[in-house]
Amino acid sequence: MNDEAVISDEDLVLYYYDDGLSAPAKKVISDAVGSDGALARRYARLSAELDALPDPEPLPPSAATVERWHSGFDAISAPRRGTVRLRRHLPLYAAGVAVAAALAIGIGIGALLGGGTPPGSVGRTAPEVTAFTDYTAGSRSRFLRSLEVHFRDSRASLKALEQDSADSRRLRLARLIDDNRLHQRAARQSDADRFARVLRAFNLVLSELAAEDLSAEEVEALRTRLLFELDVMLTKLSREPSEGQDII
């Protein structure tokens, strides 16, 4: 694309969606729309048409599909008759995303899984915590920085929980559990067992939050508790000695 005379409607559509244009191309269009009244009016008309388009409906799964996944989860999580049930949902604690992804079929993720991709892996990359294979003082510092980012992300995710549907909530919580588990491994490798223990404790609360039979008040209480504990750990992390200093 060289000048505004050859800016097609297709270019404007790509510009509208901020998709498929290089940075220089976007700048050319942006400058042209800003300086050419006719082009600006054309873009405004196109934008109005695109704004008026309805959002695509998510693919609803069949009832049989949802039942299949629920029966799979029930098979591993149903309390055996006569046992005292632990407060936490340990199968979810252990299984994390794989199970929650199964439950998330109900929110349209099933469409993404149609190609046979293993549950839980679609659209996600694992957090960057797998590089801590050999402990060094530098490893610990890198791990602590990564953990700080993870705790901040977790806070944001927990705050978003209140807008979630039940299925979205379970998927969000299962992803948090999975990310915590990855950081646990990194913590062990980085001589940071204290943080590994906290992450395991967090996962117990997260698996409790995923229970279907919680009232809104119980959910809020658990969420508030986790937010407080995350804040405490963020404060603690801010006081951790930096690379090269003695480790407390």
Added chain:
Amino acid sequence: MPNVRLPAALIAVSLCGLAFGQEPATSEDDALRIAALEALMDAPPERALPPVRRVLTGNFSDEVKEGALFILSQIEGPEALELLLEFARNENGPLKSEAIQVIGIAGHTDGIEELKSFYANGDAEVRNAVLEAYLIADRPDAVYDLALAADDEKELSQIVEVLGAMGAVRELRQLLGQVDVTEGLIDAYAIAGDFESLRALAADAPDRRSRVRAIEALGMIGSDEAKDALVTIFRNADDRDIREAAVSGMIIADHEEGVLSLYREASSARAKGELLEALRAMDSEALWDLVDEALSEED
């Protein structure tokens, strides 16, 4: 909640507010106290411990005391451990369980050692809390010892479930032969992802019910080798229960390919019908082609 740093005086005032026999705080008061507790993380242990002690021994809400317990888990030193243990020993109800769990978070060797005593003398809730503390502290060896000493199948099931959640494959395998094979133990292998143990039980469990459970549990493993194993089990099955268990496992594992290939191999209409039903339960897209096939062949 913002990461607010409060001056020490404000911390002291907010945490003293209801320490002398008044009614438990409102939620707004609690919010301030919890913010004050959070700020204690900036203080050295000798400054942080007195307010925490005041909260734990004073008339504060359970929520505030839970916050204080978590803060205590992050304070180093023998005094902090002693305060935590003292609280856990003397308290009852949910806060006792919470304190026990915090012993796991704190991770002190002496504290972890004392968990055995809490378990031995505790009710069901306390025992749950001890198991959770061991899970947090990553002590599968201690949980294994509890499994060996379990009084009954109910208790054993609960304990091995924790081992499963810990991924404690070694300890779970050590239990085989030392305790009865129960559904709980089989489920624990599935939770821990132990394909090898489940495959062995699927072939050679001491009773039929365990064998069926182990086959189904392979479905929860869901790996390619587990899926292959289920297909093989189906092919070699000599009775209906085993075949059904294998199909259940394949449904759980969403192994549509496996069910389809078995359908094509099946020679009896009955077997084909069962597999067709499985494909229906899996919402298989290939189902309709097979239905057309089945209905296009006249007698």
